[in-house]
Amino acid sequence: MPTSRRGSGTTTLPSGQTLAFHTRTQDEEDLPHATKKTMADHLRKYESLFTLTPQRMRMIVEAFKDTLELGLEKNGQIVPMIPTYVFGWPSGDERGEFLAVDLGGTNLRVCLVTLQGEGKFEITQSKYRLSEEQKQEEGQKLFDFCAECLKTFIDQHIGEEPGMINLKEGETLPLGFTFSYPCSQQRIDHGELIRWTKGFGNPNTEGHDVAAMFRQSLAKHDVPANLISLICDTTGTLIASHYVNPKTKIGCIFGTGCNAAYMEKVSNITKIKELQIDENAEIAINCEYGAFDSFHHEHLPRTKFDTIVDETSNKPGEQSFEKLVSGRYLGEIMRLVILELIDDGVLFLGQNTYKLEVPYAFDTAFLSLMESDPTDELLMIIGIFTHFFAVETTLAERQFFRALAKLIGRRAARLSACGIAAIVSKMGYLEEGCAVGADGSLYNKYPGFADRIHEGLVDVFGDKGRSIVTYHAEDGSGVGSAIIAAMTKARKDAGLYVQV
């Protein structure tokens, strides 16, 4: 067989076997590369590390379910199961103009939402990318930035026409604040930050009431907005999705972080008994289940790469489930596997790999792109490695990378299924089935993520798992936040549980 060829095709070996061949470049021949067999052997090793059997999944779901129950019983649990004081489902008839500020992880978004009733709405919005520095600066400065952006947005949108803000002198607009980090809440317009997640580390914020901090910034910048409700993205997703699809019982985010919310009967939330809320009322629970298995690491199948991700993070020990599942970490897990193979002399011998050695240099979007590369040659993967990391790859290596991305992405989706399954099983939703509104970059952009979640649900529940169906949610952090502000305003105007 010739050692270098252009194009692709097949050839028959003297043994009778058929071998596929693909274009190779001159560069590849000059560099020592791992053989196809070596790569296949390595893949097998990682397969056993990253594969979750249905039996293991069922064990995780059981432990997960117990953890959720414990969080409802007692304060201060690892998975805090936060009562949000969002009482029941929206009627669909909420109306009016609301501002929403969404501080989520990657971007800051400010929105004007006009709720038109009958499940209809209009939204105008602006997005601002948050820099890495902004995620570490003084907490109050971050809220000042949010207030400044909101002020600019309002100034740009004041006007009489539809879609504009019609604001008279001295008036304020109701504001829903979506702050997607775990906060314990004494009332809906209060939230004490338990811990930063998703790489944020702004000092002087943990342990403080972030609603009060934001109000201070709004006042400082003369923003005509009145903060009515503080929610997290999952609660918004739950409510916004139910607003348009009343079969929805769970709202989930699979993005930079991961989490879920659902509606719980007050009689089951033992830890808020003293508030004397009607036992038959319902309150949305923000599970904050990204924290599942934190600190003790008893239940999740963590590989040595997960341990490194955890130990080198700004929050070692915390958000253990999230670190295996969410978009912030999947690229880093893959990079660490590649580094191991570089250190073992398997990959990129004789090439300069310094660009791969930078923490978080390997974006989770690369895993999506690798999995969806439609070419035989895996040209997308060639592009990623040459363009971003200045290293040459052979086809065998590229096939390995694609298979590795698949293992990491699939494990994330199957663990995501375990989180959903824990809520389904706890709430007994399996028989009647339920819709799950899901959002976030992984869910929306990672090829096959939703299918793998569904497959996972069948592995956990058998055929009945098919009755749990995820779908692309409504915009929870914008529209959901506005609906919740509207519900809260109506509740308080009616004098219902005004203290929360």
Ligand code: BGC
């Ligand atoms: C946060 C949650 C949030 C989730 C998805 C997690 O890191 O703690 O509040 O819902 O990310 O954005």
